[in-house]
Amino acid sequence: MESSSTATARHTCLKLEIPSTDPLFVKGTWFDTHFHLSVTDGSALGSATVLLPTEEEVQERAAQWDQPVAEYIELAERYLGFQQPDSVYQFVDAGDDHKRLSWTFERDGTKLEWRWKFQLSNDSRKITAGILDFLMDANINLSVFLGVLNSKKAKLRELRDQLSKQEIAGKASVDEEESTDKTESYHSGSNAEESEEKKLKRTSQAVQRIFQQAEVVVERELHVSNDLVEHRLIGDLIRMQKKNKKNLVHGVMIIEFLVPDLLLLLNLM
Numbered sequence: 001m002e003s004s005s006t007a008t009a010r011h012t013c014l015k016l017e018i019p020s021t022d023p024l025f026v027k028g029t030w031f032d033t034h035f036h037l038s039v040t041d042g043s044a045l046g047s048a049t050v051l052l053p054t055e056e057e058v059q060e061r062a063a064q065w066d067q068p069v070a071e072y073i074e075l076a077e078r079y080l081g082f083q084q085p086d087s088v089y090q091f092v093d094a095g096d097d098h099k100r101l102s103w104t105f106e107r108d109g110t111k112l113e114w115r116w117k118f119q120l121s122n123d124s125r126k127i128t129a130g131i132l133d134f135l136m137d138a139n140i141n142l143s144v145f146l147g148v149l150n151s152k153k154a155k156l157r158e159l160r161d162q163l164s165k166q167e168i169a170g171k172a173s174v175d176e177e178e179s180t181d182k183t184e185s186y187h188s189g190s191n192a193e194e195s196e197e198k199k200l201k202r203t204s205q206a207v208q209r210i211f212q213q214a215e216v217v218v219e220r221e222l223h224v225s226n227d228l229v230e231h232r233l234i235g236d237l238i239r240m241q242k243k244n245k246k247n248l249v250h251g252v253m254i255i256e257f258l259v260p261d262l263l264l265l266l267n268l269m
Contacts, residue, residue, distance in 0.1 A: 008031065008032060009029050009030065009031055010029070010030040010077070011027070011028065011029055011030075011134065012026075012027070012028040012030070012077065012080065012081035013025060013026070013027045013028070013131065013134055013135055013138070014026045014027075014028075014080055014081060014082065014083060015083075016039075016083055016089060016091075017083065018089050018090065018091060021091070022041050023041070023042075024039055024040070024041055024091060025039070025040055025041070025042055025131050025135075026038075026039050026080055026101075027039075027130075027131045027134060028077065028080050028081060030073060030077050031073075032069075032070065032073075033055045033058065033059075033069055033073075034053060034054065034055045034057075034058045034073075035053070035058070035073060035076065035077070036050070036051070036052050037050065037051040037080065037101075037116070037118070038050045038051075038121070038127050038130070038131065039091065039099070039101065039118060040124070040127055040128040040131055042128065042131070042132065043128075044125070044128070046124070046128070047120055047121070047124045048120075048121045048124040048127035048128050048131075049098075049099045049118035049119060049120055049121060050118060050119060050121050050127065051101075051116050051117070051118045051119075053116070058072065058073070075105070076114070079103050079105060079114075080103070084103075084105070086106070087103045087104050087105055088103065088104045089101075089102070089103045090102045090103075094117050097119065097120040098117050098118060098119055098120070099117070099118045099120075100115055100116070100117050100118070101115070101116055101118060102114065102115040102116075
């Protein structure tokens with residue numbers, strides 16, 4: 001059963017910016033009936049906190065809000081996978097080595113708040129290293145993905161050039177036939193119409209062949225691209241060094257500008 005749940009897990013990593021505090025990184029692993037969250041500031045000396053609610057606890061929370069479990073998890077993932085600009089986030093002490101993460105949202109015109117209590121991890125370094133490893137792997141996948149996109153664009157340009165050559169060749173053939181018609185008066189009007197139909201048929205067939213090739217290329221490489229982004233890069237994808245917090249924050253600022261374009265490309269393909 002656990003292997004099945006692991007296979008369907010989705011992963012996010014959000015750089016959460018809360019006023020008057022250092023940026024936090026919230027990594028989420030989302031299953032169909034529950035989820036796991038871990039939070040760190042990315043520094044070697046910082047403490048990491050975790051939230052590992054059971055399926056029963058998630059069901060209870062969903063019932064309190066009159067929501068199906070799937071809907072509850074989807075909404076939580078939306079707010080902890082992307083920082084929503086209209087939401088107020090807080091991460092405060094809750095006593096006894098606990099932290100409370102909260103965020104607001106609107107439903108039916110009413111502003112509501114969800115809160116979960118996190119406990120201090122027994123191995124903060126391991127949690128932080130795991131989050132950084134995830135982000136580094138995601139950045140590598142992004143680099144490979146961009147390489148695939150560049151390759152795809154090059155192949156589509158090649159196919160476009162082939163189409164242009166076919167159109168030019170078709171036009172030259174029509175001009176030659178028209179010239180022959182003018183010098184050979186015994187051709188009838190019906191023969192000219194038949195020649196035009198043949199020309200249109202040849203051009204149409206050429207266009208169809210080229211676009212069929214393009215569809216094969218896109219479908220094959222889109223499959224590869226989907227494999228590369230299996231982590232579902234909803235959060236910020238960053239380049240960083242584990243031991244350098246300054247590079248960590250700088251890396252986030254650079255790469256986060258690429259994420260909207262990446263997601264747009266995924267939606268368009």
